[in-house]
Amino acid sequence: MQSSLSLSLSPHTSLTIPRPNQSSFTTSAKPINLRFCGLRREALGDFSPLLTRRVQFNSITARRRSAADLGVSASLSGGNGSPPKSFDYDLLIIGAGVGGHGAALHAVEKGLKTGIIEGDVVGGTCVNRGCVPSKALLAVSGRMRELQSEHHLKALGLQVSAAGYDRQGVADHANNLASKIRNNLTNSMKAIGVDILTGVGTILGPQKVKVGSDKVVTAQNIIIATGSVPFVPKGIEVDGKTVITSDHALKLESVPDWIAIVGSGYIGLEFSDVYTALGSEVTFIEALDQLMPGFDPEIGKLAQRVLINPRKIDYHTGVFATKITPAKDGKPVIIELIDAKTKEPKDTLEVDAALIATGRAPFTQGLGLENVNVATQRGFVPVDERMRVIDANGNLVPHLFCIGDANGKMMLAHAASAQGISVVEQVTGRDHVLNHLSIPAACFTHPEISMVGLTEPQAREKAEKEGFEVSIAKTSFKANTKALAENEGEGLAKLIYRPDNGEILGVHIFGLHAADLIHEASNAIALGTRIQDIKLAVHAHPTLSEVLDELFKSAKVKAQVSSPVNEPVAV
Numbered sequence: 001m002q003s004s005l006s007l008s009l010s011p012h013t014s015l016t017i018p019r020p021n022q023s024s025f026t027t028s029a030k031p032i033n034l035r036f037c038g039l040r041r042e043a044l045g046d047f048s049p050l051l052t053r054r055v056q057f058n059s060i061t062a063r064r065r066s067a068a069d070l071g072v073s074a075s076l077s078g079g080n081g082s083p084p085k086s087f088d089y090d091l092l093i094i095g096a097g098v099g100g101h102g103a104a105l106h107a108v109e110k111g112l113k114t115g116i117i118e119g120d121v122v123g124g125t126c127v128n129r130g131c132v133p134s135k136a137l138l139a140v141s142g143r144m145r146e147l148q149s150e151h152h153l154k155a156l157g158l159q160v161s162a163a164g165y166d167r168q169g170v171a172d173h174a175n176n177l178a179s180k181i182r183n184n185l186t187n188s189m190k191a192i193g194v195d196i197l198t199g200v201g202t203i204l205g206p207q208k209v210k211v212g213s214d215k216v217v218t219a220q221n222i223i224i225a226t227g228s229v230p231f232v233p234k235g236i237e238v239d240g241k242t243v244i245t246s247d248h249a250l251k252l253e254s255v256p257d258w259i260a261i262v263g264s265g266y267i268g269l270e271f272s273d274v275y276t277a278l279g280s281e282v283t284f285i286e287a288l289d290q291l292m293p294g295f296d297p298e299i300g301k302l303a304q305r306v307l308i309n310p311r312k313i314d315y316h317t318g319v320f321a322t323k324i325t326p327a328k329d330g331k332p333v334i335i336e337l338i339d340a341k342t343k344e345p346k347d348t349l350e351v352d353a354a355l356i357a358t359g360r361a362p363f364t365q366g367l368g369l370e371n372v373n374v375a376t377q378r379g380f381v382p383v384d385e386r387m388r389v390i391d392a393n394g395n396l397v398p399h400l401f402c403i404g405d406a407n408g409k410m411m412l413a414h415a416a417s418a419q420g421i422s423v424v425e426q427v428t429g430r431d432h433v434l435n436h437l438s439i440p441a442a443c444f445t446h447p448e449i450s451m452v453g454l455t456e457p458q459a460r461e462k463a464e465k466e467g468f469e470v471s472i473a474k475t476s477f478k479a480n481t482k483a484l485a486e487n488e489g490e491g492l493a494k495l496i497y498r499p500d501n502g503e504i505l506g507v508h509i510f511g512l513h514a515a516d517l518i519h520e521a522s523n524a525i526a527l528g529t530r531i532q533d534i535k536l537a538v539h540a541h542p543t544l545s546e547v548l549d550e551l552f553k554s555a556k557v558k559a560q561v562s563s564p565v566n567e568p569v570a571v
């Protein structure tokens with residue numbers, strides 16, 4: 001099956017990037033650890049993302065227009081294999097998702113002549129099929145939950161008659177938000193002089209890229225930022241109506257009475273929040289032994305108690321969905337489950353719809369990586385800690401970088417953008433290594449979950465290897481005035497730290513506005529701030545941020561204050 005993304009740029013142009021054929025896969029490449037993708041890929045064996053992709057630029061009109069419209073001259077120097085002697089751009093980015101966009105803005109700020117190539121729509125996954133529309137749906141589910149919770153409203157002294165929703169209205173809200181943010185992103189680049197080159201980018205050789213079918217551009221440095229697409233395990237037939245991926249679900253064309261969600265990672269969990277608020281019953285199917293396997297186990301348990309158990313959600317863990325057949329001729333969607341360990345048949349489910357949320361596959365095939373001797377690992381572009389691309393012999397490819405979902409380091413929008421900024425710092429003369437352990441992540445359920453750094457098991461494993469002690473501090477939202485005023489006392493913040501020197505190893509929050517609260521901790525990790533220093537910082541009262549204030553204050557650190565406290569200043 002070969003689905004495609006289509007875009008009409010104008011009445012005369014159209015571009016199509018076919019999405020991967022999601023019915024074949026390979027397991028021969030080296031496993032890589034995708035810490036923030038819920039689980040190590042090797043744990044899934046045969047169910048790993050498949051990595052086939054074919055890109056086409058299928059409109060002759062579009063090809064002609066792209067060459068004429070670009071306004072940049074193709075470099076004539078150098079054959080495909082040798083580097084050109086002069087360049088059209090200082091920096092050329094392939095892929096205008098959030099990663100490419102972040103890199104482009106920073107590059108212009110640093111004075112680089114910058115071009116960005118986009119084969120579909122500006123904004124990529126996050127803006128068009130990811131963060132942005134999903135958060136619009138979650139904004140609706142949050143309000144629906146509040147309005148439907150008689151107990152909660154009564155506690156606040158409120159009376160509201162029955163809450164309802166208009167499905168198309170909700171869908172329009174998500175779609176309109178995506179359009180608005182896409183325009184903002186496009187305009188923000190145009191306004192500062194980034195050249196947006198329309199067409200599929202293919203690497204021809206060192207520092208040289210083809211755009212569409214016949215335009216060639218050269219650049220001093222190139223960043224690959226081609227992102228990812230939904231991964232659908234072998235045996236699952238996606239029809240886009242009753243068996244869907246997040247690409248389809250975000251359009252909210254229907255709200256099924258009963259939907260199975262395969263995978264209980266970020267996408268599964270966020271959509272369970274949306275669907276149950278809109279009235280669906282949900283059945284989770286999770287390959288690992290527990291739901292939400294990527295989260296700190298204690299936070300996962302609390303999340304299960306609050307986000308799963310009281311809602312119309314049941315689940316099967318330790319099972320793979322091996323075959324899913326879409327609804328047809330009056331028959332429901334049929335899901336065949338096998339035991340994840342024994343591989344024996346376990347169960348068959350009949351539901352109205354199934355959402356496949358089993359991770360994302362990198363979008364890198366057909367990119368011309370072979371022309372610079374780069375072999376992907378399960379489709380991901382191998383990079384070092386500075387996002388420099390590594391070739392098939394283990395050497396760095398000069399002037400070539402890869403950021404975002406395509407390198408698989410951390411599949412988050414802000415991580416993609418931060419990696420892009422880090423690359424720009426390097427090519428403009430400042431060495432920079434991004435600390436991925438300081439990058440926060442959040443799941444926008446109600447309430448939210450957020451985290452930065454290590455989970456408790458990861459911290460204990462590291463401590464054992466490196467020979468240090470780990471301590472844990474916790475604070476409850478129940479003791480926070482603002483949370484109680486909102487009648488939202490269900491929540492926990494957890495700090496994992498070194499008691500000898502006050503280093504923050506990880507912070508995990510479950511509760512109201514957890515996604516916003518995490519940044520005090522992530523900035524502290526990024527800046528190397530120790531607990532003995534941050535516990536002296538002052539927080540406004542009454543605010544949710546006092547949850548973190550209490551958390552840092554309750555930690556028992558042996559070291560004294562490690563940086564001088566500012567002298568009081570007369571104002």
Ligand SMILES: Cc1cc2nc3c(=O)[nH]c(=O)nc-3n(C[C@H](O)[C@H](O)[C@H](O)COP(=O)(O)OP(=O)(O)OC[C@H]3O[C@@H](n4cnc5c(N)ncnc54)[C@H](O)[C@@H]3O)c2cc1C
Pocket residue numbers: 017055094095096097098099100117118119120121122123124125126127129130131132134199200201202225226227228246267363367403404405406410411412413414415416
């Ligand atoms: C449902 C969902 C919800 C999400 N929610 C969040 C969230 O709340 N927070 C968060 O941080 N992350 C979230 N993510 C993840 C986030 O969307 C991705 O991590 C992020 O979009 C990755 O950015 P990127 O720039 O690497 O790639 P992408 O956003 O995928 O962009 C890549 C771009 O490159 C283009 N392209 C690909 N190949 C070529 C080529 N050869 N030539 C030219 N152009 C090409 C594509 O068309 C695309 O526009 C979510 C993802 C999904 C699916």
Ligand SMILES: NC(=O)c1ccc[n+]([C@@H]2O[C@H](COP(=O)([O-])OP(=O)(O)OC[C@H]3O[C@@H](n4cnc5c(N)ncnc54)[C@H](O)[C@@H]3O)[C@@H](O)[C@H]2O)c1
Pocket residue numbers: 036037038039044047233262263264265266267268270285286287288292293294319320321357358359360410411412441442443444
């Ligand atoms: N709020 C956010 O930041 C946000 C929201 C959505 C998506 N994302 C990003 O998008 C990416 C994809 O999200 P996702 O939820 O699809 O992936 P994920 O990696 O977070 O979770 C996938 C889940 O599916 C399970 N699984 C995999 N194959 C299975 C099978 N055959 N049968 C049953 N279970 C199976 C895994 O064990 C895992 O728990 C994530 O890496 C995440 O970083 C982020």
